Amino acid sequence: MSPESVLSQEQIEQFRRDGYLVVRGMYSPEEMDEIQAWTDEVAGYPEEPGKTMMYFETSQADGSRILSRVENFVPYHEGFRNLITTRRMQQAVSELLGQPAVLFKDKINFKLPGGDGFKEHQDVQAGWNEFADLHITAMVAIDETNEQNGSLEMLPGMHDRGVLGKMWSPLTDEDTDYKPYIAVHCQPGDTVFFDSFAPHRSSPNLTDKARRVLYITYNKISEGDSREKYYAEKRKNYPPDIERDPNRDYSFKV
Numbered sequence: 001m002s003p004e005s006v007l008s009q010e011q012i013e014q015f016r017r018d019g020y021l022v023v024r025g026m027y028s029p030e031e032m033d034e035i036q037a038w039t040d041e042v043a044g045y046p047e048e049p050g051k052t053m054m055y056f057e058t059s060q061a062d063g064s065r066i067l068s069r070v071e072n073f074v075p076y077h078e079g080f081r082n083l084i085t086t087r088r089m090q091q092a093v094s095e096l097l098g099q100p101a102v103l104f105k106d107k108i109n110f111k112l113p114g115g116d117g118f119k120e121h122q123d124v125q126a127g128w129n130e131f132a133d134l135h136i137t138a139m140v141a142i143d144e145t146n147e148q149n150g151s152l153e154m155l156p157g158m159h160d161r162g163v164l165g166k167m168w169s170p171l172t173d174e175d176t177d178y179k180p181y182i183a184v185h186c187q188p189g190d191t192v193f194f195d196s197f198a199p200h201r202s203s204p205n206l207t208d209k210a211r212r213v214l215y216i217t218y219n220k221i222s223e224g225d226s227r228e229k230y231y232a233e234k235r236k237n238y239p240p241d242i243e244r245d246p247n248r249d250y251s252f253k254v
Helices: 009-018 029-043 078-085 089-097 228-235
Strands: 020-023 053-058 065-073 101-109 116-120 136-143 152-154 182-184 191-195 200-201 213-220
Touching: 009 020, 009 089, 029 065, 029 078, 029 101, 053 228, 078 089, 089 101, 089 136, 089 191, 089 213, 101 228, 116 191, 182 191
Parallel strands: none
Antiparallel strands: 020 191, 053 065, 065 101, 101 213, 116 200, 136 191, 136 213, 152 182, 152 200
16 A cells, blocks of 8 residues: 555455445544535535436325435535545545546435435446446445435445346346345445445435435546536436426336
């Protein structure tokens, strides 16, 4: 591990073996106070066509319309932009990729009380292979994640088998050989890195508090900067609520 490194060689080898890596306390309590304030700022943005992409869902608790996630906020928030594109985070991902990384997408999953979980899937199943061969996502816990509010669950050691199921469809137990998922409970500031072939899932939030997490995805810079192209296509095929045609049906697949 060189003085410039963020991760140790042992951590890099663990990531390559399991397809994911947990780094406890990557961000300090003081840094998390700032990140939590930034998250509140982004959640308070108005819905505006062509800007941040805000998606809503129906609460399983009371049937109300609640914020599910916000994407594409980096161009509009200096704090998050600096967090995501400066040394510590981008350097860590570059070490895992083995070469410099470039930002692919940015997202906050809010999972408010009654917010739904996410079925088991590999990120590559959402067509990410059209933009690069491999992506690495960093999940930063903004709030505590636990069994009741739906922690991220990972399936180690299956990231090196290619696409396990059908594209644009959740994985089945048969696809993953009925292997058990491992819940990764986190405190604010803990970070989980995982690659786009690593199966993962989460359960609904059954508590009365939010379970917010920041998802930052990168690819090798040698495979190009596809962020603008990705979001242009996403706006067309699965636009944020404010940009939707009321006569068209939109379904989230994976």
